[in-house]
Amino acid sequence: MSKMQLCLTLLLIALCPNIVACDSLELLDGWVKKPIPGTKYTAAYFSIKNNSHETQSINKFSSDQFKKVMMHSSSTNSEGITKMNPVSSLMLLPSQILEAKPGGIHLMLSVRKSERFNADQLISFSASCGKNSSWQFSLPMKSP
Template sequence: MMIRNARALPFLLAGSIFATGIHATEAEHIHASQAWIRVLPGDLPAGAYVTLENTSDQPAMLRSATTPRYASVMLHKSSSEGGVSRMAMVESLAIPAHGKAELSPGGYHLMLSKAGTPLSVGENIKITLHFADGSTLDTDFVARPANATDAGDAHH
């Protein structure tokens, strides 16, 4: 492409920089809250729960999660059909534009298996959430007792 007016070049360059720089990552638009882990006795897997709110005009896609405290972190969905409870691994979880997705007991959750060291009630651990565009969000999760039902239910 030949530019006949040299004074137009800075405007063309500025426009192309602006056009490529306005796309924020999925993780930059996600706000994580009420993050907690249900600690079960012994070597039983733990469930991790969090509310993810998307402030973007575009949906975001949670693909996976990792933490150095557990060898395995899988995204699961629990369901109940005809009085039978089931749990299945899922590939991803959509967080709608200007909406939220809740990972909660009885629904979507992170299944944490093979703890490197036992997790104590009240302890905080960092779990990194991985999104479809390759971006990540480090989130602090607090450990709650086995009989907790939500993030604030630490003493029942």
């Protein structure tokens, strides 16, 4: 990239700060862990690709089939203790594949007492990337 091109790119980014949207996000894979009866939480994992030339950031997930959907990240310290921390947004660089998997980033799902699930049931999610930008996708439920 020449200096001129770089300059133009930076100028465009500066002029269009609201361009960030859920455009061109593609679900490659994913699943929801079937909650063990009586448990309050379960998790969802996925890989999502950003097919656009813009950085995309997801700041919220929701699902009608769960009370609450939280973005978490797990990390294990030097003593082997794993902790989960809330994540405020997930950023995907152009062409980046974001993998949410056990032991790393995941969606923490709060289970409603009344809700019953079947294996292979599809769970619908909505991801929002800004005020007016959302993206719908579904993941199958699987027994761990």
